[in-house]
Amino acid sequence: MTETLDGVESADTADPATADPSGERTRTYSWSDPLASSSEAAGLSGIEYLRAMAEGRMARPPISVTMGIDGLTEVEEGRVVFHMTPAEHHYNPIGSVHGGAFATLLDSACGCAVQSLLPAGDFYTSLDLSVKFLRGMTKDTGPVQCIGTVTHIGRRTALAEARIVDANGKLYATATSSCMVFRAGDA
Template sequence: MSARPTPPANRSRTIHYQVPEADKTRLFERTGLEQLRAMAEGRIAAPPISSHIGLEFVAVTDGDVVMTAQPDESHYNPIGSVHGGFFATVLDSVCGCAVHSTLPAGVGYTSLEIKVSFLRPITAETGAVTAHGWVTRRGKSVAFADAEIRDAEGRVLATASSTCLIIYPGGAVPDSRPGPANQ
């Protein structure tokens, strides 16, 4: 009879996060840049997803955002490296926040699509990673952003390009085309 392998040690992880603002209208009283800077400074709660991946702001300017994230074993896939969803979440966050930083008060956004290229694996030993996202073009109804994740040595681990829909109050998109409706 063969010996049974010793099962791996169990580990646990407790996640602490602040309850998101229940009154969504209060979130949109500020410009996107003001909202993100308030989060970066801890004056308003970061989204709960940030707690799951250790996502923190490093820098927030108009159309440009830098964040760090902390991968660990709880993010692993079956082959022993960080799941692609971790990469995608970090890249979607930094692209979306770069777009958000360009928006006036009362205007929101949502991701329409994101394309992620995985260039190198991430493991718990990789340590904190840095994500940089920047707006490449912003129109009235759609914005485009690019992003990358780098390790502490500056190696690019993943890249992304994203398209975001800009959402106006009541769903209206400002129209500056000449015509009877705009005269």
């Protein structure tokens, strides 16, 4: 199967019919230079940067392509939505999506929700992430979305929450995160 991720071809032979005789699957992908995107974004507010990324005018970060996150599809002040289709390459040894894939998606949604409220020159970093796994995902789950929202933003810290739901609104995981905010004018 071939997917297009931001115009980047990604070959994924997770289909046993296309796997080699040993059952080995392959997945290849490529990404854009993250420092170039960072330089392009230097004068943009957080929401401008995220909207440019959602609209394909700015390259997605490498982790998004690596994890197979389909993309950032909604950006509002204090709220973002990511989409991902769980696949076999997300699996842990027990045959379901690894908790790290959940956590990466939830952390991205929490952090980007905070970023959407920051003016140009300000940035953030995650201080913590508390994840609650409610049910497992597999490649049969179908597309999911991860909705991140800011619950509080102050001068130095921000709090955000995120949840992963399927197309029917079934809840798979939730998270809360605290972020440290770095203001451009501070030394």
